[in-house]
Amino acid sequence: MEGRTGTFWPGGQKQPSGPFKTELQKQVNQIFSEIDKKIPKITFTHIDNTTKAHNSKAFIIDRKDKYCVGDSLIVQVDMFDNLGKQKTFGGDLITARIFSPEIKAGASGKVEDLKNGSYHVHFAFFWEGTVQISILLIHPSEGVSALWQARNKGYGYVAYTGRFVNQTIEAKVTCGFEPNRKLELCEYSDVKEEEYFYCERPMNMPCGSLVQMRSAFVDSHSYLNEMEKRLFNRSNIRVEIPKMFDYISVSHCNKSMNNEKKKCSPGMKYNYPSGYFYQNMWNHFSCNVSRYRSMNDINECIKGKIIYLTGDSTMIQWLTYITNNVKSLKEFILYDDKNWAMAHLFIDTEKNIKIEFRKHGNPFVIVTFYMFKEFTIPHQIDQILGNQNTVFVFTLGMHFRLFPIKHYIRRLLNIRRAIENLHLRSPETKVVVKAENTRKMNKRVEMHSDFHGYLQYSIMMDIFQGLNIILVDAWDMTIAIASEKTHPDEEVIANEVDLLLSSLC
Known part of the structure; x- marks a missing residue:
């Protein structure tokens, strides 16, 4: 990683002149665009219109009288907002698991977003016994949308401080991915990886005298507005979605799992x-x-x-x-x-x-x-x-x-x-x-x-x-x-x- 003086563009990456973009930039932009299309863009005006776990419900589709090891199960989750109105679009972040505490067993479930406010959670049974199901709403779709937009607005969550040493002289200066172009800067670039980092150049000190870095959380910084922040109170995170069923009893049924691994x-x-x-x-x-x-x-x-x-x-x-x-x-x-x-x-x-x-x-x-x-x-x-x-x-x-x-x-x-x-x-x-x-x-x-x-x-x-x-x-x-x-x-x-x-x- 090289240190040298120069004038640079902000944003953690040098920008080429004109419309030219490198192959790496094209790949990054294409992947970003594909992700961006999948994440809901929601502008909400009141917390009442956001997904509420306690008002939502989970129920088993086509429940059977008996389940065996190796069987599968689908649980449907219907989402409702704080006013009890059913949601009509997806994008909520959900995690799901089956577990049997007495035998210290557990497995993840696979969540399928139906894009209409409902979800299918796919489980498979791998052990015999009493199996419980837990489905958690990590964030409502409105929170997912807010986090996605906030994350990509800049580098403000972290403050970098660089420590320069030149013989008996020491200086600590501001560093980061977004340089202040009004100042004389030191660039620490990786041309092959197309990654760039900058520090203010200390007076009468060479860029090569950077020896250490410190990076601290900027807790005062937020890209969220006041309404969006309410979505991320601890009481709204990882909340259990009520189930319209209790546990599932799973029997061996003389069925053999494929153990040839x-x-x-x-x-x-x-x-x-x-x-x-x-x-x-x-x-x-x-x-x-x-x-x-x-x-x-x-x-x-x-x-x-x-x-x-x-x-x-x-x-x-x-x-x-x-x-x-x-x-x-x-x-x-x-x-x-x-x-x-x-x-x-x-x-x-x-x-x-x-x-x-x-x-x-x-x-x-x-x-x-x-x-x-x-x-x-x-x-x-x-x-x-x-x-x-x-x-x-x-x-x-x-x-x-x-x-x-x-x-x-x-x-x-x-x-x-x-x-x-x-x-x-x-x-x-x-x-x-x-x-x-x-x-x-x-x-x-x-x-x-x-x-x-x-x-x-x-x-x-x-x-x-x-x-x-x-x-x-x-x-x-x-x-x-x-x-x-x-x-x-x-x-x-x-x-x-x-x-x-x-x-x-």
């Missing part, structure tokens, strides 16, 4: 839902998931491997889980600073294991100063020669929720290009993608809403389609187990790592 491997076809929990163990529909719950089992799997972990604090959870369980892995202290966002390196010289963690690159939101000049995921992949013992694992999403969606789309397209090139030079190198998970939404809903997460999850699944990669579907898993934590419990992490290692060994 292949080994987990790259390039598998992925569907939603992708699996289910039973006795707190994740069962994948397409492959056998082995359990790696001891030091010996994990060690045997990763012996002789170089594993690159890249992402955010949810990837640090994977690193922590593995290194806590494998005591033979020793950390090589790279910095005195204990900031989790710094690079981490663990090695086992006897078993020839190397595990390395790095951030996924800017945008990254953390209130403490951190190293800024670390490469983004595409550049990290480009630096790997690769072989049968190399594994590249990454996640990205949480930190992108606060920025216009085109930024995320562009990064994903660049990652796809880098993976394709990696597999040209090294087809045997394994690439593992951890989808982002659901998160808590007690505050900063406008910035962090799971609507942004769902949108990014959907875009990622489309852009990465056809790649020879391994997917750990954390989105599906956290909905199935009803996790509402930014950092899921260890039982979720253990199952994610099980799927990761089952794909490697």
Whole structure:
């Protein structure tokens, strides 16, 4: 990432003169346009006209007297507003799951928007027993519309501060994706990825003296009007939709599920839902998931491997889980600073294991100063020669929720290009993608809403389609187990790592 002086256009991307657009810009704009067409554009004048979960209802279509393991079920959801009037258009954000607490089982349901105020939720039964159903209204369609329009208005949710050091002189200045063109600026550009970032140039200091960055939430900033903000009170988020039925009794019925599963491997076809929990163990529909719950089992799997972990604090959870369980892995202290966002390196010289963690690159939101000049995921992949013992694992999403969606789309397209090139030079190198998970939404809903997460999850699944990669579907898993934590419990992490290692060994 280069630092130099110049005058620039706002918006996080240089604009070419005239009508010319690069191929990457065309791709980004096309994907954005396709998404924009699917999201409702609603201008509402009163909160009474918005979807209300408590007034809505869910009922079973063509209910049978008996359900067996392997059967399917469709629940229809009819939405009503605060005045009790039935909605006539779709766009509400809904999540659904079946679960049996006594056996610690759970699975996601697939929501079909009928575009007329009604929805079909498709479930399948994977275990015997008493099964409960939960359908949650995350946001009404009016909230979805407001969040979509707000997100793409700019970069105002985050304030960047750059720290420059030149011998004994230090300066802290404003940085960001939208430069003030009236000032002399330093540009930190990535021409190949078409990403640009700027800092005000400190007086009498070179642009190359930027050493650290800090990025803080701007809680005073909002793109929502006062009426729209009322949609995101905690009492209006993740609200249970009343059901016109109780539990479902599921019997075995001597029916056998198809248990012939292949080994987990790259390039598998992925569907939603992708699996289910039973006795707190994740069962994948397409492959056998082995359990790696001891030091010996994990060690045997990763012996002789170089594993690159890249992402955010949810990837640090994977690193922590593995290194806590494998005591033979020793950390090589790279910095005195204990900031989790710094690079981490663990090695086992006897078993020839190397595990390395790095951030996924800017945008990254953390209130403490951190190293800024670390490469983004595409550049990290480009630096790997690769072989049968190399594994590249990454996640990205949480930190992108606060920025216009085109930024995320562009990064994903660049990652796809880098993976394709990696597999040209090294087809045997394994690439593992951890989808982002659901998160808590007690505050900063406008910035962090799971609507942004769902949108990014959907875009990622489309852009990465056809790649020879391994997917750990954390989105599906956290909905199935009803996790509402930014950092899921260890039982979720253990199952994610099980799927990761089952794909490697």
